[in-house]
Amino acid sequence: MRRAMLSSTRALALAFLLASLPACFAMRGSHGGGQTGFTPPRRVDPQAVALPDGYRIEAVAVGLNFPTGVAFDASARPYVTEAGYSYGETWTTPRLLRVEPNGVLTEIAKGSAAPDGGGGAPWNGVAFHDGAFFVAAGGERDGGRILRIAMDGTITNIVTGLPSYGDHHTNGPVFGPDGALYFAQGTATNAGVVGRDNFDFGWLERRRDFHDTPCADVTLTGRNYTTRNPLTAAPDDEVSTGAFVPYGTATQAGQIIRGAVPCNGAVFRVAPTGGALQLVAWGFRNPFGLAFAPDGQLYAAENSFDVRGSRPVFGTGDVLWRVERGRWYGWPDYHAGRALTDTQWYKPRGEPAPGFVLASHPGVPPTPVALLGVHSASSGLDFARSAAFGHVGDAFIAQYGDMAPNVGKVLSPVGFKVVRVDVRTGVTEDFAANRGKTNAPASRLGTGGLERPVAARFDPSGDALYVVDFGVMTIGAKAQPVLGTGVLWRIMRTSAARP
Numbered sequence: 001m002r003r004a005m006l007s008s009t010r011a012l013a014l015a016f017l018l019a020s021l022p023a024c025f026a027m028r029g030s031h032g033g034g035q036t037g038f039t040p041p042r043r044v045d046p047q048a049v050a051l052p053d054g055y056r057i058e059a060v061a062v063g064l065n066f067p068t069g070v071a072f073d074a075s076a077r078p079y080v081t082e083a084g085y086s087y088g089e090t091w092t093t094p095r096l097l098r099v100e101p102n103g104v105l106t107e108i109a110k111g112s113a114a115p116d117g118g119g120g121a122p123w124n125g126v127a128f129h130d131g132a133f134f135v136a137a138g139g140e141r142d143g144g145r146i147l148r149i150a151m152d153g154t155i156t157n158i159v160t161g162l163p164s165y166g167d168h169h170t171n172g173p174v175f176g177p178d179g180a181l182y183f184a185q186g187t188a189t190n191a192g193v194v195g196r197d198n199f200d201f202g203w204l205e206r207r208r209d210f211h212d213t214p215c216a217d218v219t220l221t222g223r224n225y226t227t228r229n230p231l232t233a234a235p236d237d238e239v240s241t242g243a244f245v246p247y248g249t250a251t252q253a254g255q256i257i258r259g260a261v262p263c264n265g266a267v268f269r270v271a272p273t274g275g276a277l278q279l280v281a282w283g284f285r286n287p288f289g290l291a292f293a294p295d296g297q298l299y300a301a302e303n304s305f306d307v308r309g310s311r312p313v314f315g316t317g318d319v320l321w322r323v324e325r326g327r328w329y330g331w332p333d334y335h336a337g338r339a340l341t342d343t344q345w346y347k348p349r350g351e352p353a354p355g356f357v358l359a360s361h362p363g364v365p366p367t368p369v370a371l372l373g374v375h376s377a378s379s380g381l382d383f384a385r386s387a388a389f390g391h392v393g394d395a396f397i398a399q400y401g402d403m404a405p406n407v408g409k410v411l412s413p414v415g416f417k418v419v420r421v422d423v424r425t426g427v428t429e430d431f432a433a434n435r436g437k438t439n440a441p442a443s444r445l446g447t448g449g450l451e452r453p454v455a456a457r458f459d460p461s462g463d464a465l466y467v468v469d470f471g472v473m474t475i476g477a478k479a480q481p482v483l484g485t486g487v488l489w490r491i492m493r494t495s496a497a498r499p
Contacts, residue, residue, distance in 0.1 A: 032375075032404025033413030034475035036444040042472055042485040045448025049489075050435045057432060057491045060466070061099045064486030065092050069125030069380065069455045070466045071133060073098075073151075076459055078466060079133065080488055084111055084121030085140050086470075087403070088479035089202040094123040096133060096149055099488060109153040111137070120145055122169055124288075125380065125455060129175045129272055134158070136183050138169025140203065146173065146183060146270065158274040162262050163188065165207045167198065168286040168303075177296045180269045184300065186286035187265040188212045192332035192357050194247040195310035199230040200478065209246045212332075215263035215282040218244065219359040222253030225310035241310060243332065243357035254359065265331050267300060267323055283329035283365065287321075289380040289455070293423065294393055298323040299369065301378045301397055304335060307348050307408030311357070313340060314348040314408070318378040320370040320395065320421055330365035333358050337365045348408075370426040375402040376415035380455030386462030389493055395421040396431060396465060398453035401441060403475055413440040418453055418467055418491075432467065432491060443472050451485065465491040 046057045066083040073079065077098060084094025094111040111119025120137030127134045133149040144162025149155050158181075164170045168186020176182050189198060194211050198204040208231065220243060229237040229248065242251025262268065266282035267290065280298075289301035300321045305313035316335040333340055333356045340346045340354040347353040372378045377400035384391045399415035417433035434442055434449035442449040455468035471485030 028411055030405040030409035031412050032402045032410050032475060033416050033440045033444055034401070034403060034473055034479075035405070036474055038443045038472050038474050038482060040482065040485070042451070042482070043442070043448035044487055048435055048442060048445075048447035048449030050433055051491065052431065054494055055491055056494055057489055059487055060490045061103050061105060061488040063484050064097075064105070064471065064488065065483050066122070066470060066481065067454070067468050067486040067488065068123060068470065070457050070468050070488060071126040071128040072460050073128055074131065076461070078459070078488065079108065079126060079128070080105075080468065081123040081126045081135060082486070083123055084119055085138070086122070086473070086479065086481040087201070088473070088481050090481050090483075091121065092483065094119050094121045094137070096123075096126065096135065108133075108151075109149045109155055120147065124169055124171045125173060127173045127175055127181070129181070134173050134181055134272065136170045136172050138171075139164045140169065141165075141206070144170030144185065146170070146181065148272070158272070159270055159277065163210075163213055163264050165203055165210045166212075167201055167203075171286075171288045172290045174290045174292060175272075176269070176292055176298065179272070181272050182267060182269050182280065182290055182298065184267050184284070184287040184290055185262060185264055186288070187284075187331065190306050190309045191311040191313055191354065192243040193225050193241055193310045195225065195241065196227050196230055197309040198247070204247060205231065211246050212244050212264045213262075214244060214257055214259045215261060215266050215279055216259035216362055218257050218259065218362070220244070220251050220253070220255045220257060221356055221359045222251050222255060223355060223357055224250045227310055267298075280325055281323050281327045281329060283327075283331045283334075283362065284321075285331045289378070289397065291381045291383055291395065293383045293395070294385045299381065299395060299423070301372075301381050302329075303377055303379070304374075306375070308406065311354055312348045312351055312408075313346050313354050315345040315374060317374045318372040318376050319368045320372060320378070320381075320397065320423070322366070322369050322423075324366065327366060328362040333361060334365045336368045336371055369423050370421050370428055372397070372419070372428065373399065373414045375404060375407055375410055377401055377403070378415070379453070380457065380468065382457045382465070384458065384462065384465075386458070388463045389458070389465065391420060393423070395423055396456045397421060398456040398467060400452045400454050400470065403473075403479060406475055406478070412438050413444065415439060416441045416450060416452065418456055441472070443474065450489075451487070463492065467491065
């Protein structure tokens with residue numbers, strides 16, 4: 001009896017502790033990595049980056065404008081994409097650049113200068129295949145595309161008309177063992193409902209009719225969300241909006257939303273010469289990074305829900321998925337295989353519970369490979385495949401870092417590093433992170449280390465890991481990116497540590 005009473009007491013104490021944690025969290029201020037100041041120029045100091053014993057890091061190129069991806073030609077020379085756009089509504093010119101051995105950047109191709117049409121910006125990554133480059137052009141202003149760029153800089157559209165005007169864009173790309181091009185398309189919104197946050201992002205005023213499109217027919221619960229209308233000057237103008245419809249459009253219980261391809265929150269497959277899109281999997285929020293493991297299995301790194309908008313969701317870590325053809329992965333009603341109705345942790349303090357917006361679901365979401373940091377913005381990834389580098393078969397993921405408080409509050413910086421994931425166990429360890437007490441960007445620490453790693457890719461030999469560092473982005477009322485602060489890093493094993 002005494003043991004039972006003690007167990008009951010411990011259970012009650014644990015329940016009280018768990019119930020009190022959200023309140024404690026709510027009472028503390030946000031301390032995100034970008035909540036700092038910055039005065040140019042950016043310092044670059046490899047010694048400020050901590051690595052496991054036996055590895056070294058060096059800067060290969062500096063002064064980049066919003067770099068997002070790296071690829072290698074047939075001679076193993078590195079090429080980098082510059083986005084041409086950043087959150088904060090900062091526009092430049094998207095470009096493909098070759099990085100010369102001395103660090104000089106040679107322009108190979110560029111889009112038109114934004115905002116005069118957008119030039120396909122942001123260019124979110126690049127792959128090399130059969131003598132040409134393939135770029136995921138996010139198309140914030142002019143719709144998503146997949147571009148083929150010849151070695152002489154000639155640009156050809158392979159895919160057009162992708163629904164990429166919203167919060168998240170066209171991402172990737174990567175070639176599979178089958179020779180097909182795989183890429184991802186992010187969602188328009190945080191959680192399926194267009195809201196005031198999308199006005200703050202800048203696109204709602206440009207595209208008042210834009211919203212998420214499902215990849216197959218879905219039936220709604222009819223849940224609507226009422227907000228003040230930022231599209232009018234009237235202070236008391238309010239609108240109600242449901243899921244998968246334009247802003248200010250209410251939905252009804254049992255209403256069917258027709259699916260289509262292309263759609264949002266999905267991974268696609270297409271021939272390198274173009275042609276019909278093939279849907280691989282859907283139900284993702286923002287699958288920014290795609291990579292094939294040495295065994296040919298496709299993986300995706302997904303940016304999970306934020307605590308913002310009409311349907312905020314609390315406490316959702318980013319996810320590493322094993323992508324299975326034909327599966328639905330849960331967005332907008334699940335996180336990491338768990339229904340948003342299943343736990344109190346998904347309910348932000350002072351906000352209604354997210355609940356379901358779908359009356360029935362296209363399937364049962366799978367279990368993720370690994371859960372990553374909340375708001376870590378886990379992005380581009382690649383797999384080790386060389387014994388000379390080590391950790392063969394493990395995933396290396398670039399974490400862009402939190403954008404708190406705009407995406408939700410954090411008690412200390414999250415991300416701003418490269419992590420290594422054992423995909424067999426889900427165990428995650430820091431691989432490249434700034435020296436210091438927290439996982440903060442160099443601008444916050446006052447050092448010359450990493451800022452916002454956005455992509456990680458091994459060179460053709462597999463002996464060197466290249467890390468694309470987007471550069472400095474501080475967070476005030478909105479994101480404040482700094483031009484000319486991007487860096488391409490290279491991590492190698494020291495000769496003394498090689499097997």
